[in-house]
Amino acid sequence: MIAGTVLCGPVPSARADDAGKSGTPAGTATASAPAAQGLVPVRLLAYATDDAYRVTLGSATCTTPCALSVPPGVAALHAEGAGAVDGRLLIPPVPGVVRVRHHDVASQIAGVVLVPFGVMIASTGWLAGETCSGGSPSYDTCRTAHRITWPVVGLATLATGIVLLVRGRGAPPDANRVLLTGQLTSPPVQVTTLGVGPLARGAWAGAGLAF
Numbered sequence: 001m002i003a004g005t006v007l008c009g010p011v012p013s014a015r016a017d018d019a020g021k022s023g024t025p026a027g028t029a030t031a032s033a034p035a036a037q038g039l040v041p042v043r044l045l046a047y048a049t050d051d052a053y054r055v056t057l058g059s060a061t062c063t064t065p066c067a068l069s070v071p072p073g074v075a076a077l078h079a080e081g082a083g084a085v086d087g088r089l090l091i092p093p094v095p096g097v098v099r100v101r102h103h104d105v106a107s108q109i110a111g112v113v114l115v116p117f118g119v120m121i122a123s124t125g126w127l128a129g130e131t132c133s134g135g136s137p138s139y140d141t142c143r144t145a146h147r148i149t150w151p152v153v154g155l156a157t158l159a160t161g162i163v164l165l166v167r168g169r170g171a172p173p174d175a176n177r178v179l180l181t182g183q184l185t186s187p188p189v190q191v192t193t194l195g196v197g198p199l200a201r202g203a204w205a206g207a208g209l210a211f
Contacts, residue, residue: 040092044065044067045097047100051081053081054079056078057076057077058075074091083104085101098179099175110164114161118155118158126151128146129143194207
């Protein structure tokens, strides 16, 4: 509680009176609140629903989906399971959620290989039809099959490679960071005491405020 005066004249604080009765100086801070009140709940989820990670945030560890209570400030993040994640997070003083996502290196490598391979098959695979032999009906059927099949296979391979490249390009911007689920609020100001009285030349008034 913080006591203040409006206009002039001191106003006794109720907190100060209580402190005097208990023998504790009015300005002395007490440590009666449990240490857990300084911790913030952070929920940990896998970005992809079919993935699972064992996450260490600061000094606490759990397996997704789970929640940990950690102190506000900078904390080290390490995860392993579906993939490895290492980084540092700024924990705000309000509850939040972290969606864990690893960098899929294997998908990126596969995409790099499949994209040019798909282009090559789509553009040149139909040439295999020139190897067809036999009578006129069977020859035409063979060539038509090659001219249809290889471009389709090549385009499918190309599309698969592009999807893998996108998947392996790195974590999305909303992954591996704290997304707030609570709001920063200021404690309300309460008027605890009011006083007014006469003076030799005027009057005085005062108020006790609690923050």
